[in-house]
Amino acid sequence: MLTHYFSLAVKVLLRRKFFTFISLFGISFTLLVLTVVTALFDHTFGPDATEPLQDRSLYVERAVMYGPHSTWTGSSGFRLLDQNARNLPGVERLSLYEEGRTVHSYLDGRKISSTLKRTDDEFWNILHFTFLEGGPYGASDVANGRLVAVINARTRERFFDGRPAVGQTIEADGQRFHVIGVVENVSEVRMTPFAEIWVPYTTAKTDAYKREVMGGWHAVALARDSAAMDAIHEEFNSRLRRFELPDPKHYEAIVAPFETKFEVFARMMDVGDRKNPDSHVWRLVGLLAGLGLLFVLIPTVNLVNINISRIMERASEIGVRKAFGAPARTLVGQFLLENVLLTLVGALGGFILSVLTLRMLERSGLFEYARFTLNARIFGYGVALAILFGLISGVYPAWRMSRLNPVDALKGGTSR
Amino acid sequence: MIHLERIEKVYRTDRIETVALADVNLSVGEGEFISIMGPSGCGKSTLLNLMGLLDVPTKGSVQINGTPIASHRDRDLAAIRNKEIGFVFQTFHLVSDLSVVDNVQIPLLYRRMSNGERRRLAEAALDRVGLSARIHHFPSQLSGGQQQRVAIARAIVGRPRILLADEPTGNLDSQMGDEVMGILKGLNGEDKTTIVMVTHDQQKADQTARIVRLFDGRQVN
Numbered sequence: 019m020l021t022h023y024f025s026l027a028v029k030v031l032l033r034r035k036f037f038t039f040i041s042l043f044g045i046s047f048t049l050l051v052l053t054v055v056t057a058l059f060d061h062t063f064g065p066d067a068t069e070p071l072q073d074r075s076l077y078v079e080r081a082v083m084y085g086p087h088s089t090w091t092g093s094s095g096f097r098l099l100d101q102n103a104r105n106l107p108g109v110e111r112l113s114l115y116e117e118g119r120t121v122h123s124y125l126d127g128r129k130i131s132s133t134l135k136r137t138d139d140e141f142w143n144i145l146h147f148t149f150l151e152g153g154p155y156g157a158s159d160v161a162n163g164r165l166v167a168v169i170n171a172r173t174r175e176r177f178f179d180g181r182p183a184v185g186q187t188i189e190a191d192g193q194r195f196h197v198i199g200v201v202e203n204v205s206e207v208r209m210t211p212f213a214e215i216w217v218p219y220t221t222a223k224t225d226a227y228k229r230e231v232m233g234g235w236h237a238v239a240l241a242r243d244s245a246a247m248d249a250i251h252e253e254f255n256s257r258l259r260r261f262e263l264p265d266p267k268h269y270e271a272i273v274a275p276f277e278t279k280f281e282v283f284a285r286m287m288d289v290g291d292r293k294n295p296d297s298h299v300w301r302l303v304g305l306l307a308g309l310g311l312l313f314v315l316i317p318t319v320n321l322v323n324i325n326i327s328r329i330m331e332r333a334s335e336i337g338v339r340k341a342f343g344a345p346a347r348t349l350v351g352q353f354l355l356e357n358v359l360l361t362l363v364g365a366l367g368g369f370i371l372s373v374l375t376l377r378m379l380e381r382s383g384l385f386e387y388a389r390f391t392l393n394a395r396i397f398g399y400g401v402a403l404a405i406l407f408g409l410i411s412g413v414y415p416a417w418r419m420s421r422l423n424p425v426d427a428l429k430g431g432t433s434r
Numbered sequence: 435m436i437h438l439e440r441i442e443k444v445y446r447t448d449r450i451e452t453v454a455l456a457d458v459n460l461s462v463g464e465g466e467f468i469s470i471m472g473p474s475g476c477g478k479s480t481l482l483n484l485m486g487l488l489d490v491p492t493k494g495s496v497q498i499n500g501t502p503i504a505s506h507r508d509r510d511l512a513a514i515r516n517k518e519i520g521f522v523f524q525t526f527h528l529v530s531d532l533s534v535v536d537n538v539q540i541p542l543l544y545r546r547m548s549n550g551e552r553r554r555l556a557e558a559a560l561d562r563v564g565l566s567a568r569i570h571h572f573p574s575q576l577s578g579g580q581q582q583r584v585a586i587a588r589a590i591v592g593r594p595r596i597l598l599a600d601e602p603t604g605n606l607d608s609q610m611g612d613e614v615m616g617i618l619k620g621l622n623g624e625d626k627t628t629i630v631m632v633t634h635d636q637q638k639a640d641q642t643a644r645i646v647r648l649f650d651g652r653q654v655n
Binding site for chain 1: 514517540541588
């Protein structure tokens with residue numbers, strides 16, 4: 019029986035090729051956008067080789083220092099983090115690192131721009147890089163301000179034509195560093211690990227950063243377990259409330275919470291009050307869900323309308339089937355099968371387009387070192403979305419069809 | 435076999451009330467072949483639809499094999515139609531995307547049986563109407579008479595005891611019409627299938643055992 023319905027479904031789709039094309043295009047395009055966005059989200063926020071412990075990692079990325087008439091928004095300063103983020107209960111490891119900056123090097127008459135990041139030694143213990151050569155700098159390198167650097171594979175390519183780089187010297191930001199390690203390229207969208215050259219923060223040309231409360235520094239804390247994360251968040255906020263701010267005439271409070279990566283993103287999107295240290299993530303989820311729903315609703319409604327027209331075209335067939343004893347639920351099932359088949363074909367088209375689009379995005383250079391892949395999880399989300407889409411857009415037309423009186427259906431579908 | 439008592443069918447919209455049938459009493463015995471005749475709009479098709487459980491009367495009772503159907507739910511009526519009743523329509527109502535043999539199998543899709551058994555019964559029904567050589571054709575490849583024969587095969591494939599034919603020769607020329615009548619008479623004579631046929635054609639009606647005449651929704655004989 020399924021073979022009968024399956025082959026009929028294929029014939030129905032081929033009967034009106036133009037409308038089938040419109041439906042398939044709508045489904046493919048919707049799924050393309052959703053799949054690409056999901057892949058981007060997954061690539062940015064999902065578990066990654068360099069950040070495998072995100073489920074118990076917290077980040078300080080954004081800070082707001084404010085007073086009755088002044089507001090300073092940006093990143094935390096080194097002093098704020100150094101004096102308040104250390105020895106928090108529940109923290110297994112803590113790393114402070116400076117924001118990546120573009121620095122220039124001059125080699126054989128060429129100007130090479132690279133992203134340089136100054137970090138502590140714990141940076142390499144919390145994040146997991148794949149070393150192609152050598153290894154990271156350690157605590158004594160940082161303590162002594164040694165001019166050593168870890169570079170990525172691309173930098174090795176640009177500076178050394180891909181030859182082994184450990185033991186070589188690299189000039190960046192007006193300083194000469196001794197290369198001690200080479201790592202695989204890290205995608206630019208992974209904000210925490212990304213850079214092209216990493217050096218100990220103590221190699222900074224001045225130590226002015228040590229006195230700053232605001233400006234260019236971040237922290238990542240590895241919690242002992244995910245249960246400790248709330249306590250870390252609360253304790254750090256509590257310390258900041260007691261922290262003595264510079265210029266108390268203008269600033270009375272500072273907010274720079276430890277948050278999960280997605281909470282950080284929500285804060286950066288400005289969906290909530292910046293002065294509130296509590297999570298803004300639910301506002302963002304609500305906003306994204308709303309946008310996603312709207313985005314899916316439009317083609318769904320379109321498909322519902324197309325399906326209703328198709329049903330009315332097939333009123334005679336429905337009337338005959340009902341006359342010969344087809345139960346309503348069998349007819350509904352037949353119609354839903356046809357619709358799910360259509361959406362699965364559209365999903366296949368959407369996936370093919372997604373693979374091509376992601377490959378294009380990778381090669382475009384928009385996101386340095388990005389490797390977007392359709393992994394099994396995203397593929398699963400896509401198939402589930404396609405089936406859900408097919409069911410949702412088919413349920414109402416199928417319900418309308420099942421209520422058609424056989425006599426009216428045989429006359430062409432107009433109800434009394 | 436079919437018993438209709440004090441049947442009334444009224445169609446109501448916001449403004450108009452149309453009495454399609456009024457006080458119709460009719461019994462069709464097992465193995466009978468009767469015709470229903472009358473001018474256009476007199477309620478012939480409405481009467482046939484009520485007999486076929488495709489519609490319900492506004493008043494009155496319909497009994498099939500002695501069982502009143504008033505309290506039956508839609509799915510029960512569907513099951514009775516599937517088992518007991520076959521339909522032949524004036525405009526054939528074949529599914530254009532399905533081959534002849536797949537069209538004939540439609541009533542059997544709603545019974546528990548294997549694909550092989552369905553196929554076998556469909557081929558037997560097509561053989562009965564003389565279309566064995568056309569099983570893989572599509573309706574658009576057949577003449578009107580052939581399409582109606584496919585429709586008859588579809589109507590009898592499940593071996594229903596009742597066949598309801600609404601103007602089965604209405605869209606056919608006289609030769610094809612005669613062929614179709616021949617098949618119907620054969621079904622009635624050999625299988626004792628009870629047949630109720632709506633027709634405008636007096637000549638065809640005269641070939642049946644009894645003629646019921648309607649005028650403005652009422653029986654006139």
